[in-house]
Amino acid sequence: MSIVTNQNTARLSSSDDIDERKFVVALARGLELLRAFRPGDILLGNRDFVERTGLPKATVNRLAYTLTTLGYLRFDDAAGKYALDTGVLSLGFALLAGADTLELARPHMRELAREIGAAVSLGCRDGLDMIYLETIRSETALTLGLAPGSRLSMLTSSMGRAYLAVQEPAAREALLKEFDDAPAVDAARRAIDDFARDGCCYSFREWHDDVNAIAAPFRDVRNGRWLVLSSSGPASSMGEAYFRDTIGPKLKALAARLA
Template sequence: MVRKRATDNTLDAGERSDSDRQFVTALHRGLEILRAFRPADKAGLGNSELAERTGLPNSTVSRLTFTLLKSGYLVYDDGTGRYRMGVPVLSLGYACLAGMQVRETAQVYMQELADKAGDGVLVALGGRDDMSMTYIAAARSKGVISLQLSVGSRISLARSAIGQAYIAGTNEVERAEIVDRIRTRYEPDRVNEILDSLDDAREQVQKKGFFCMMGGWQRDVNAVAVPYRSQQPDTPMLAFNLGGYSFALPKERLENDLGPQLVDLVRMVSRVGY
């Protein structure tokens, strides 16, 4: 039987090995509360919504939100009974971004490619956040219609072009761990579909340097993505993505033009040395 998850990001602490005595379950659960918030949650989240998204008991969520509130990581609206993230969370995010030199280096090249591609194209750089990909840099071309994603946006690791390109660039140990997690989150038919796509992504990256996905994450969105491993040992594995609505990005354009250009962008960033 497939085990259901509240979100793609939830990691059951019970999955950790009993011998992993260094693992602090309470800390993990507190971080899961913060991870449950999304950019679209402008009105905040109540305890019941947080419990649904994290899969944690209501009583546990209440204790965690109280602690995070007292620590300043959450703020509470008496009128709505909902929580929003506090300023200290923002400072953590900026500290993380400031430590990634590749982000500043890549931004210029990403904007150049986005402008050249036109038609509301979004070029992004993202890293793995459990079973999601989080954008750490984004460049948008001018256009009436464009994807409403930006720095901090999270999309599925298993079902997006950037996520599958990331997986294509991982080592066998990380790939096996990701596949195991996929098997616990989806019905068997969906699992087989995803695994077939992962094999296709790895083959495309090996042959062409990029992965082209038509639809997938969203039915009317097409994208190409390239895995990126920095020469700097302290920089995590990342992936670049170029995407937009299908009417502007047909398969031929992605495969023959923009895919190779995205590969060139990644090579340029690598040559700079970050």
């Protein structure tokens, strides 16, 4: 059972091993308020927080006040809304500064992006989403690529499917049960079958009508977690065969090197 009630934004699921005696619900709700901000959001009001978290308005008011006092939110008097403040930025920099794998991966990702003419990204799991840690766009071609901090569904993204493919069967099934989109779950299962055959997962025109993508996971032994490399490009100029036959082997080789 999810601790945070909104099914669209909840980051904790029944698949997580939670000791409720140690779990601080108030802290989880405060963090969920911060997670309500999405790429491109600058200001959010109390109504936005309520809609995105499912929390009562009175709870949102108290949490927003506390986060503002601590420097994680800033209240804009003119707009009557909140913006993320420097406390969040310092946490993000602390995470990235300690991510040795990200520093190691960047030059290799840049070289691969230049070679294949497509964007190359690195991401990890965040709840039921995948979050982008870095994206390197090709310098030689017009390519797509989401910015760091962007999120994609675990079901429809190649990155999320690759993450699911390397989980233990019981853990994977528990995650899939969290989704109520049967067609997307079926598509994710087919992608997991692709991984068993090809060692990578695909998302061809599924996340977006003109986006093809491929992903390969690897184990970050430094931090004990799974990371995923992905590559994406416009489907109109980069067909499925190019991703399977050209990008796939190179992406898997880079994942193996980083592991």
